[in-house]
Amino acid sequence: MADQSVFRITKELSDLQKNSDLSLAVACRDIDVRNVKALIIGPHETPYEFGFFEFAFKFNKDYPRKSPQVTALTTNGGRCRFNPNIYAMGRVCLSILGTWRGERSEEWSAAQGLESILLSIQSLMSSNPYENEPGFEEANDAADKKNQKDYVQKIRHETLRVSVIQRLEEYLNIGPEGVVVTPSTTKEDYDLDMDAVEDESSVPFEPFKDLCKRRFLWYYDSYLAAVQKGKEEVKDGQLFARMPFEGSSNTMEGKFNYTELERRLQNIKKALDNETKVWAAEGLVSKAKESTVAVNLQRQFEQVVESFHRSGIPHNLELENGNPFAWILTYFGKPMTNLDGGLFRIRLCFSPRFPEEQPRVVFENRLFHLRIAVDGTPCYVAPASRREDAKTHIDAIIEALEEEQPAYDPRTLVNLEAFKLYWGKPEDRRVYNRRLRRSVQQSMDDCF
Structure with a gap:
């Protein structure tokens, strides 16, 4: 039975890691x-x-046969209840987990698994989380409607402050002022492992560190937009409203300060950009030492150049200052598409810890595109099974760039204006295409 259990868990982990769902990630030590x-x-x-x-x-x-035990770790050290069903101490109340009373059809069965639990938790994160509180169906008076609005406002604020900003500041080793701080021996809530005391390893298990850094770059403009929306709704210094279902030790208390959150978001962005620059300098040192990563990237670079040559692909690839950790791809727009005639410089920066840290990519000349953020960061996904293959990243970037009929997926929302136009009315789509073409034409002007 034990072996069957391990086999089942291993398969579920593998399936989820191969899944293209951009909103879920799993890992084990x-x-x-x-x-x-x-x-x-x-x-x-x-x-x-x-x-x-x-x-x-x-x-x-x-x-x-029995469901796993699930604990929420993003709780600001037990001080933040993010949902009526996700408690500050980490308890997750779901009938599927046996932690909440529900209909028999909602109870756990062996046909369910890790993914179904994650999707059930994700379903709690709705546009109106107040509705998860028992008795919500009868909550229709003015006070209840105000509570719903107040609850949304403080969850939005704490999502930014706790789940995004505090997490990234910890990863980047910077304080709220944006300056480097001495690492603390106190772990934040999201670093707490249920078995940390029994774990003989002194190295914190942070499997999502690189993923969160890269996604922060994807969603940076969305975070800033959330700040602006918050500023329009509440004033800095205004206290959070307590909800009827929040107890003294199971609540979300605090006050709004979107001005501070905006500044901290900007500091994180600067720190990430600087970290990427540092990779290039570290790469030159790694090259001089003939490290395994440096030799591997040099070989992969030569293989990609040869692949372009053999296939007749017009794109050009070179190393910046001979650095195998800094690649410059010159992309020529695909004929007979909106990209036709375009000429773009794309910089790929590799970490000396590649592939544990995935490459950071930026378009150096502006392109108004659904999958390109305002700062040039592309939204692309390389297959998890080939994360160590640099050419796979290049292929994924080009595929995202040239995709003619992308599926609607808000998880790829990296350019707010382009996304809104592309998925708007027919006239909006025409405006998008015109702006894309103008930016393609401008790319040629920028090169000459």
């Missing part, structure tokens, strides 16, 4: 498949939008 960490990225058009919410799963030997 080495072969300890019974202790899993999971990340849920908050859904679009909710107060949880693009927040990073981490959970710990502990599977017993009776799995899948």
